[in-house]
Amino acid sequence: MPIPELTIRQRLAELLTGTVRSSRQLAELVGVPERQVEDHLGHLIKSLARDRARRFVMEPPVCQDCSFVFRERRRLTKPSRCPRCRSEAVSPPRFGIIPLCSISGSDNSATDARSLDRRS
Numbered sequence: 001m002p003i004p005e006l007t008i009r010q011r012l013a014e015l016l017t018g019t020v021r022s023s024r025q026l027a028e029l030v031g032v033p034e035r036q037v038e039d040h041l042g043h044l045i046k047s048l049a050r051d052r053a054r055r056f057v058m059e060p061p062v063c064q065d066c067s068f069v070f071r072e073r074r075r076l077t078k079p080s081r082c083p084r085c086r087s088e089a090v091s092p093p094r095f096g097i098i099p100l101c102s103i104s105g106s107d108n109s110a111t112d113a114r115s116l117d118r119r120s
């Protein structure tokens, strides 16, 4: 029996919370094709746009030869080649969900603020 769509999406959301992963990593963890993971991520992004407790983040793809960062890219798939040096060694985009929970998150943000103060 196939896994219900909604369950896959919930699994993906769980796997992304507090960390970042590529769609290939997610495909291996959930056991569905990478294409399908990208489909689900598209839906997740839409539903999390209205979610005040969590935020979806995307680390852009990076060229491993010239360090070009695909900042403007909105698509979830890996670019096939670098527009600057034409290399095909491009790292895939990575995705994550940041919980914006005030209860468990307050300690961490306080630590971050302190370490930033020390640096400046």
Ligand SMILES: [Zn+2]
Pocket (backbone or CB within 6 Å): 063, 064, 065, 066, 067, 068, 082, 083, 084, 085, 086, 087
């Ligand atoms: Zn490049």
